Amino acid sequence: MRSPLNVLHVITGLGIGGAEQQLRLLLPHMDRVRSSVVTLTNPGPVADALRADGVPVTHLGMRGNRDLSALPRLTRLVRHGRFDVVHTHLYRACLYGRLAARLAGVRTVVATEHSLGAAQIEGRRLSTGARALYLAGERLGHATVAVSDTVARRLAGWGVHPARIRVVPNGIDVPRFAFDPAARRAARRRLGLAPDAYVVGGVGRLAAGKRFDTLIRAVAAVPGDARLLLVGEGEQRERLERVAREGGAADRVVWAGAVDRGLPELLSAMDVFVSTSPDEAFGLAIVEALAAGLPVRYVACPALDDLPPGDAPGARRIGGTAPEVAAALASVTRERLPVPAAVHRYDIARSAQQLMSLYDELATSSRTK
CATH class of the missing domain: 3.40.50.2000 (Glycogen Phosphorylase B;)
Structure with missing residues (x-):
């Protein structure tokens, strides 16, 4: 029997929002995974709920988008945890989390794209600079999960290689x-x-x-x-x-x-x-x-x-x-x-199984390289 994968989820904040609630809903269905969570900012109600569910949550205390001191702190945390997979959620966490995971030597880095619209990301208007920074960060990971086929097409249109895009839809109970x-x-x-x-x-x-x-x-x-x-x-x-x-x-x-x-x-x-x-x-x-x-x-x-x-x-x-x-x-x-x-x-248990299969696939691939 395989030992559970040790997975760290890095998310920008844990207030009440769609991506935050989706993360909380997924974790109890991932029975072959040992999960921990780091929130860069705002350890809000969803952080409390995750802790009540028995999930360790760490608040990194990031002071803003350009608080570069957060990067070495996050890198040390990732390295100390000896994680098999780092999975990032939301724009800021994807940038800092992917880089920290690479610096810490994690061999499987996944990001979920929750909020890419046709003209905005996380409610903010898309710009050339935001797109360039997004693509630079994306190349530090191994797979980007799109929450819908529509988002997968948008990612490919941006320049993310289709082979790196996987669709795992959001789910509900x-x-x-x-x-x-x-x-x-x-x-x-x-x-x-x-x-x-x-x-x-x-x-x-x-x-x-x-x-x-x-x-x-x-x-x-x-x-x-x-x-x-x-x-x-x-x-x-x-x-x-x-x-x-x-x-x-x-x-x-x-x-x-x-x-x-x-x-x-x-x-x-x-x-x-x-x-x-x-x-x-x-x-x-x-x-x-x-x-x-x-x-x-x-x-x-x-x-x-x-x-x-x-x-x-x-x-x-x-x-x-x-x-x-x-x-x-x-x-x-x-x-x-x-x-x-x-x-x-869109059953949540089905989405969780798809994510675990992706973790297994990427982890196996990294061991054979």
Whole structure:
């Protein structure tokens, strides 16, 4: 029987976000791996959750993007841990983590590209300099994991050699998101939503790229007393509150804030899910909404667009303007739907098995060189 691989995950931060939550979700399913985590900055709620799961987490205390003193500290940590694999996540961690792993002599270095959009990366506009630095760092690793076929094509278009790109999609714990009528009633009571209210849902970081202002304006234009349940936090919160006030929708928006384990209950409280983001790398929140049996309307979602037609019959692609979103909402039937085939393609245990197979393949290859 093979001994478990000793794997270090290096990530930029551990606040509540898609990449951070995905890492936490993966690790319990990687039974042939002994995992540790280093966060360069912000040991937030996901760090606490990982420690509660029994995963060692180290905070490197990096002070900013150009804190070069972090590199020797990270290199010493990697060398001392005698890791078989270093796996990096998010732009800054990929740059520093790949270099530290190489300096420490680690023979298998993997990175996951979570957030490469068509025109932005991690919500920031792409530039020639960012691309050049990304490609220089990428060459220090042995494989780059794309979370969707769309991201794989973007990486290849940037100049990453196709042989170095592997697709391992994001995953979810499908049964956890099953619709729960009791949770729906409890969540609506807690949030002050009437049992018969028409509740539109949106989930994600309150950042400009998510276009939640469009969703607020669309819900304000829906006839009747539609309500919008927004789940997430971010730097755009005050601006979005102002948009709601100025559009006469202040009493229509319920701000749920950031959540860790409570998302399934909030999805149960919704009647339809909308994603107005025009540029996504995967679209994890959309898959979670489908797992909750919600009809979905979205502007961009590689997780669905990369699949054969018919795998998600309850999801419809729509235009991204407020009138287009409002028109789409007005025609949605308020009924729970069966969980579609698309959701079962993205089971987290399946993604974890794919990653472990990649580790084994790369580790075996490094030993034969």
